[in-house]
Amino acid sequence: MFTQQIINGLTLGCIYALIALGYTLIFGIIRLINFAQGEMSMVGAYIAIGITILLSKYGLLSENLLLTLPLIFVITITGCSLLGILVELVAIRPIRNSPALDALITTLGISIILQNSFMLLFGSNNKVFPSIFFQDSLFIRNAQISYLQIFIIGLSIVSMIILHIFINKSKLGRSMKAVSEDKVLANLMGININSIIRNTFIIASTMAAISGIMLCMYYGVARYDMGFIPGIKAFTAAILGGIGNIPGAVLGGVLLGIIEGLCAGYISADYKDVFSFILLIIILIFKPQGLLGEKVSQE
C-alpha cells in the first residue's frame, strides 16, 4: 500500500509541479503572482477535450496514438500560449509600473472572467474525456501503476528537464535570468524587456496547458471550476519550495502530492487538505523563504 500511495501522490505532485512552475517563472521575472495560472490549465483541458471530440467525430481518434497524442498537445499548447500572450498584453503590461497589488488583482479578475465565461459558453456540467489512452496497468510488487501514471510522471520530468536546460543554456533563457536579476541593467544591455516577459508568459502557459491535458486525462472529466483547487495547491507548492526558484517549485509540488496521498491513506481522507496547509504554515514559520528559496526579504 505504501508504494501505491507514493505513486498516487507522485502523479498528483507532478501535475501540481507543472502549474507551480508557471507561478514561479512569472514571479521570478516580474515579481507578480499570476492567479490565473490554474484557470490556464482548465482552458487547456477544455481545448484537449474539444480536439478529442472533433477527432472522434471523423473517426481518427484511436487509429494512431503516436499521431493523435502529439496533435492534442501541440494544439492545446498553442491555444494556451495565445491566451497567455493576450492576458499579458491586456491585464499585465498596462499596469506593470503600478504597485504590485494592482496587478495581483487583475490576475484574480482574469481568473474569474475565464471561469465564468467557460461556464456560460459550455455549461456547468462535467465534460467527459474519452478514456482511450494508456488504459492498462503494470504491477510492481503489490502496487498497481497505470501506464497513464507513468506517462504523466515521465512527461512531467521531461518537461522540467527541457525547461531547466532552456533557462540555463539558451540565449533567451539567460536573458530571462538577467531580467529577473535587474530589469534596468538588462535593458541597458540591449535586452527587450517586453519580449522577455511575453516569452515567460508563453512558457508558463505551456506548462499550464500540459498540466490541463494531464488533469483531464487522469480524472476523465473537466469542468469550468476544475482549475481552482489545483491552482491553489500549486501556489502552495511554489511557496513551499521557495517562490521564484525553479527546482523549488518541482520539489514543492512533488512533496505536496505525496504528503496528501500519505495523509489520506494513513490518517483520514477528511483531513487531506488540512495537513497540506499545516505543512505550509510550518514551513513559512521556520523557513519563510521556502525550502530552496533565496532570501528575498521585501516580499
Add this chain to the structure above:
Amino acid sequence: MLKKFAISALAIFLLLSCAKKEKVIKIGGVGPLTGSQSEVGQDLINGEKLAVEEINASGGLLGKKVVLVSMDDKADPKEAVSVAHKLVSDSQVIAVIGHLNSGATLPASRVYHQGGMVMLTPTSTNPKITKQGFKNVFRACITDEVQGPLCADFAIDKLSKEKFAVLHDKTAYGQGIAEQFTKKVIDREKSLLLFEGITEGDKDFTAISTKIKNLNPDLLFFGGAFPEGGLIIKQARQLGMDATFMAGDGCFAPEFMKIGGNASEGTIISFLASPWEEKESAKEFVAKFKKKYGVVKTYAPYGYECINIIAKAIKAAKKAERGALLGAMSDPNFYYEGILGNTQFDNKGDTKNKELYFYVVKEGKLQLCK
C-alpha cells in the same frame, strides 16, 4: 392641476397593480439550475413547468393563473437561504417546491417557517428536515432513516455481503444516509472496515481508494452525489478494487455512468421509485413529458407531482393565501392520488408512502434489480 393628475395617475396605477395581483398565484420552484448538479435540477423544474402548464390550460386555480417562479440555489446552502428570503418577501408567492438537496433545504426551511409559507421538498431525504418542529415543512419522498437501513438490508440479505466500507461527501444528505447505513450494518453485527468523508468538488480519490482496496471489503457504500460517485468508482476500479459499489439516490443520474465509464458497471443504486416507463400511474406523464422536454432523467415526476399536490391543497383551502394553504396541507385527511401513488402526510409532514427500489448499472443503463 399637476397634483390632481399625479394623484389620479397614482390611483389608477394602484388599482391596476391590485387587480393584477389578484389574478395570479405564484408558486416557487427551487433547485440547482446551474453548477455540477444542474442536470437533476433542470429535470425537476421541467416537471414542475409541465404541471403548471396543464393547470393553466384547464383554467387555472380558483379562477387565477398559476405562475411558477423558478429559482437557482446552485445546491449551495448559502445561496439557498438568500433565494428563500427572496421568495418569502414576495407576498404573492404562497408555497415553494424545494429544495432539491438536503443541505440546501435545511437552512432554507427556517426562512420559510418564519414567513409562514408551505415548503414541500420533492427530493431532500435528510431526516432532520421534518424534525425541526416546523409545521410548514412537508416532504414527498422517503427519508434516509428509511433509505439507509433499507440499502444495508438489501446488501446483507440479497447480495449477502459481510464486510463494509462506507464513504460520504460530508453534506447533510451524504453523511446522513451513510450514518444510517452504518448504523444498520453495526446493528446486524456485520463488520465495518472504514467510515470516512471526502470533500465535495475534489477530483482525486486515489489515496482513499488505495486504502479501501487494501482493506478488501465486500461492498463499498457511498453517500453522496454523482459527480464524486462517478470519479470514486472509476479511480477505485483503476486501482484494482473489486468490491461491489453501492450508492443512494444521489448517484441516480445518467451522468454517473458517463463519468464512471466502464467502471460504473455493476453498481447498485437505490432510488425512490420504480422505472417511470413501467409504472402504470406515470405512463401518461412520461409520454407528455417526452413530447415537451425529452426523456425523464431523474426527478421530473417529483416536480410534477408536488405542483399537483399544492394545487389540490389550494383548491381545498378555497383561498390563495399562505395561512389557508398551510391549514389545508396540515389536515390529516388531506391526500393526493397521483403518479407516485397515494401521498398523505403524517404529523411531521413526511409522506406515508414509503417505498425504495434498487437498480443495477448494466451496459451503461440503470436497470431495476429483480
